[in-house]
Amino acid sequence: MTSGRRSLPVRLVHGVRVAGGAFALMWQAAPRTVLLSLALQVSGALVSGGMLLAVRGMAGTVFGPHAAAWRPGAVAADLALLAGMLAAMALAGSLQRGVGMVLGERVGWYAFRQVLDVACEVELAAFDSSEFHQRLQRAQGSAHRPIQMTEQLISLAGSVVTISGMVSALYLIDPVLVAVLALAAAPPLVASATFGRKLFTAVVGLGENDMRRHYVRSLMTERNHAKEVRAFGLGRYLRRLDRDLFDERLTIMRAVARRTSVHALVAAMASALGILSGVGLLAYSFATGHSSLTAAATAAVAVVQLGPMLSNVTYGLGESYEHALFLSDYRAFCARGETIRRARERARLPAPRDPATITAENVTFRYTGAVRPALSGVSMTIRRGEVIALVGENGSGKTTLAKVLSGLYEPQGGRIRWDGVDLRDIDAAGVRERTAVLFQDFGRYLFTAAENIRIGRPAAPADLARVQHAARQAGAHEFVSALEHGYDNVLGSELPGGVDLSLGQWQRVALARAFFRDAPLVILDEPTASMDAFAEHRLFKGIQNLFAGRTIILISHRFSSVRTADRIYTLDAGRIIEAGSHDELMAAGGTYARMFELQSSAYLREAAATPVGRHHRPAGRA
Structure with missing residues (x-):
């Protein structure tokens, strides 16, 4: 059942359940601070109820049947008590603000830490999914919701206790007034809950819009893109694109505001009518002699005070329901981290400390949303201490194969074995612990x-x-x-x-x-792509000595760099089409030989065209 089709009682029950989860989050983040906050709220509420009774007693002294005999000293005690209560309320309010601020910070940090736990622990393939990015962005945006719900719950707790104290005092004066106030509080509650549900639906629907706006703004504000934005004069274009995306969002949010404003107006009028009915009932009760002037006046003051307080509470409950919807989505995202942790706690074999062989058996891997597989039917065996080179055109699957061999990606078909054991049965953290990777986009x-x-x-x-x-x-x-x-x-x-x-x-x-x-397994993905020719030569000349005894997977477009590898694999469209040493592949006259000769001839032509004296020109900034 979708949230849009749930009845109001079901939605409220769901909101209360999630509110309980928010309180549990508060408790986990800062239990002692929560207790202190609640104690301050209860103290303030008790003082509020006592103040109402003190005012009633003082009114009875001044306006009651024995009013003619009263002396100024008769109300001195009541005034002193009232002054003490006012001071106590001011002190409790001041302390509560400070405690609430600290509690909000603690809860916010704790909530965002859970999002970071999932982001750090989730499988690498998840980051290739736009659906995961949308959920991650919503979870990041909702990480402040526990803070807001914390503040809302604290405020509501204090208001509810305060109202309870005043309602209890009001009940002693006239029980019917309590029922009238309850009816007056219902319309704002319905309107606020409706607004929260519609807002949540709109925000979820705007997920793609939000991602695009965030990306467009990063292009204008991040250093990595600054030079190209200026070189191509993209500033005006990007600002217009950001404005169009914002207008799209604003149109949807305005529609939500228009639809819910009507509900809010009707609810406010109905609530005001309920409050006026309560005051009218008091006037009628006094006029007919069913209550004294003191009781009627005290009750009228309480009703007028309680009206706005009840409206605030009901709207607060509606906002809490709104927070609950976002928190429910947030908790579902964070539950993914718990699932990952439970999976890791299952019986897993330890990763070999220094695997003697790494084997791929008919491996297939496809990226999310890709038309064709990045790897298809790949089989190979790598032995300890070997230098293995992967070559091929862009998009041939070289980097993907290296990531699959090291356990960063799990193949959809076939298997990867370390010392004969399927990587699916080995602790993933242990596999990564034994791998060192230099990515091209380091x-x-x-x-x-x-x-x-x-x-x-x-x-x-x-x-x-x-x-x-x-x-x-x-x-x-x-x-x-x-x-x-x-x-x-x-x-x-x-x-x-x-x-x-x-x-x-x-x-x-x-x-x-x-x-x-x-680490025993080293993956070097274009390790010299940004180095000058001298640095590249020095590195590859000594690579086997520098990584002595380690298994090396080397990915490079520069064929002069891989010719000393123990074995070279040529990939095309996700398949291995050739394998062997440099000499074997050159003798075979296949794709590798043609690509090597093409690259070599290009170097020779470039050298021949370079004037004497410029061969060893110092390299500038890369």
């Missing part, structure tokens, strides 16, 4: 140079000598040492004191990260 972290390298193995001790050793192996030590603060210098100009690097220097830092990880 990360550039706005951390210090040392941290950029050390996060290759974040659990390792902060050993600067080991960090420097990894940097030397990657050819990064010289330029990192030359920075103003050396390895303590922040990389990236976006942060204060940070310094930017050339793309080739960033790639060497990323390579140092792979060295620092010190």
Whole structure:
């Protein structure tokens, strides 16, 4: 049953259930702060009820049957009590604001941490799905809902207790007034719940719009796109696109506002009519002699005070129902993390410490929404200590195969075995622990140079000598040492004191990260794409020595870089079409040989066209 078709009682029950979940979230985040907040709310509410009774007693003294005999001293005690209660309420309110602020921060952090848990633990394939990105964005947007619901619940708790105290006092004066006020509170509750449901439906429907707006705005605000936005003069175009997307969103939100405003107006009029009925009932009761002037006046004040308070509470309940809808969606997203954790807790075999063989058996893999498989019927065996090269045109499946072999992706068909054991039966974290990867689109972290390298193995001790050793192996030590603060210098100009690097220097830092990880399986995806020719030559000349004893999967478009590999696989359209050493593949005269000769002839033509004296021109910034 969809939320749109649920009856009001069912929706309210669902809202109460989710509100209970929100309270549980509050309790998990900060139990002592919750208790303190509730204690302050109850104290303030009790004082409110006592104030009403104190006013009634003082009115009886002044206007009651013995009013002629009263003296100023007769009400001094009541005035002192009333002043004390006012001071107590002010103190409780002041403390409550501070406690509520701290509690909101604690709950907000705790709620967003759960979203981050899922984002970090979910399988890599999920990030290839637009549906997951929409749910992730909604969960991120809803992470503030627990804060709002926390504040709402705290406010409602205090208001409900306050109203309970006043209603109890009112019940002693005239029980019929309680029923009248309850009827007056019903219309705003219905209207507010309707608004919450329609708003949630609209927000879910705007998921794609929100994602597009976020992306368009990132193009205008992020450093990575700044140069191209200016080079192509995209600013006006992107601003117009952002405006069109915003107008689309605004049109939908205005429609929601128009539909719900009518309900709100009718509800407000009905509620006001109920309050007026209560006042009229009191006037009639006094006129007919059924109640005294003191009782009628006190009850009239209570009714007038309670009217707005009840409206606020009912609208608050409606807002809580709105929060509950978003929180229900948020909790469903976070439950995914719990499912992943339970799956990992099942009996899983430990990953081999240093696998002797890695085998692919008829592996098939297709990306979400892709027309054809990225891999189809791939079979191969890699032995410990081998250097394996994957070559082929863009989109041939090289990077995907490397990710599947290392357990980052799970194949839809066939299997990957490490030492004969299916990766599906091995602890995934253990597999990744034994893999070092340098992706072509490597990360550039706005951390210090040392941290950029050390996060290759974040659990390792902060050993600067080991960090420097990894940097030397990657050819990064010289330029990192030359920075103003050396390895303590922040990389990236976006942060204060940070310094930017050339793309080739960033790639060497990323390579140092792979060295620092010190894993038995090393995947190098275009490891020299941003390096100059000299750095590339030095790296590949010593790659077998630098990664001695480790299994290396090397992906490269530069055939001169892979010719020393133990075995070369040529991929085309997700299939392996050739395999062998460089000499074997050249002798076969197939695709590899043609591509190698084509690339070699291009280099020779370029060298012949280059004037003497320019062959060793120092490379500029990549």
